[in-house]
Amino acid sequence: MGRKSIKDIRQQEIVRALYKTAKAEGLHNASIAKVADEMNVNPSLILHYFKTKEELIFALIDYILNRYLNIYTIKNHNSAIEELTEVLNNLFSRKWNNLVSDDVYYNCFTLTFRDPVIQQKYKQLHDSLRASLEEHLLACIKEGTLQLEDPKITANLIYTIMEGAYFYLCMVPDAATRQEIMEQYKRHAFSILGIEYVVA
DSSP: OOOOOHHHHHHHHHHHHHHHHHHHHOGGGOOHHHHHHHHTSOHHHHHHHOSSHHHHHHHHHHHHHHHHHGGGOOOSOSSHHHHHHHHHHHHTSHHHHTTSOHHHHHHHHHGGGTOHHHHHHHHHHHHHHHHHHHHHHHHHHHHTSOOOSOHHHHHHHHHHHHHHHHHHHTTOOOHHHHHHHHHHHHHHHHHHHTOOOOOO
16 A cells, blocks of 8 residues: 555645534634634645635545544454444444534535535445445354344444434433433344343
8 A cells, every 4th residue: 555645645634624623613614714724824725635615525524434434443353243243332332423523524414405416425425334334244144143134234224223323312411311322222233133232
């Protein structure tokens, strides 16, 4: 794998600055000028790499996808079922929720109703996350530690439960209540798979 170019490095810095600005002020307030202020550079530098704010938002959504895919970076396990268990524990935890600010995520998501390119990017994001979970399920089936009729549908179902949980929990102010509700959803996901649930 080759080294990243200066262009790639600079674009990633700009996207991270947009993310930070959007988290602090909301995506609708995160102008090119404010991103430049965050980086302490001239706005012309931003426009050299991203011609419009729309292009920058497209890159931000790719950044969000890559952040979420980090949840699948599992190490030091001897079996596929152990890896799957860790993935599920991560998905239904603050670790997953802390990967991307809810504010930034849902600000971007609202654009799917107005912009077909962003809508497609979000669909690709969600399809990729479901496909990654499906790969873990298939590895367990191959290993003989899981029996499922349709791994694809099962992965979709678990993600639907998780996404609904996080959407609802954004509106629950009490941390203890959020944790209790999330444990209930996680327990149900384990139940769907027929895996013994152990409190992490």
